[in-house]
Amino acid sequence: MSEKAVAVDAWEALFRAQVTVLRELQESFPTGELSLTEYDVLFNLSRQPDRRLRIRDLHKHLLLTQPSVSRMVDRLVVRGLVTKSSDPDDGRGTIVEISQPGYELFRRVAIQHADAIARRVGGTLTLDELRTLTELCTKLRLGRA
DSSP states (O other): OOHHHHHHHHHHHHHHHHHHHHHHHHHHSOTTTOOHHHHHHHHHHHTSGGGEEEHHHHHTTSSSOHHHHHHHHHHHHHTTSEEEEEETTEEEEEEEEEOHHHHHHHHHHHHHHHHHHIIIIITTSOHHHHHHHHHHHHHHHHTOO
């Protein structure tokens, strides 16, 4: 089998695993207060210094188009889960920051979601396999050999 075919097979295996696991996690996601996509926005903000990001930088972390991110953020602002402000360094830019109520909601949902992840992913792979998976995915994300 050629190196190209092996790379394609590896990609397909990774992609299919991701689709399967993500579908299962979506089914078990505690959807009463947040969608998985809204959770992802809050998750990414919660991991940043001061829990804030420029909207264009937030977009880089999400599988949404820039206009979809803007609409999602606007909906989260209306719900009081995030705030928007002008970037003091660039008046054209917008800073999105998770609010205290948004962070508290994120934390409550994150605990339940982490339990589901631990059951599905941690229940399938050993600790060594989980560490290897993390290392390989990080390497792929960074694009370094």
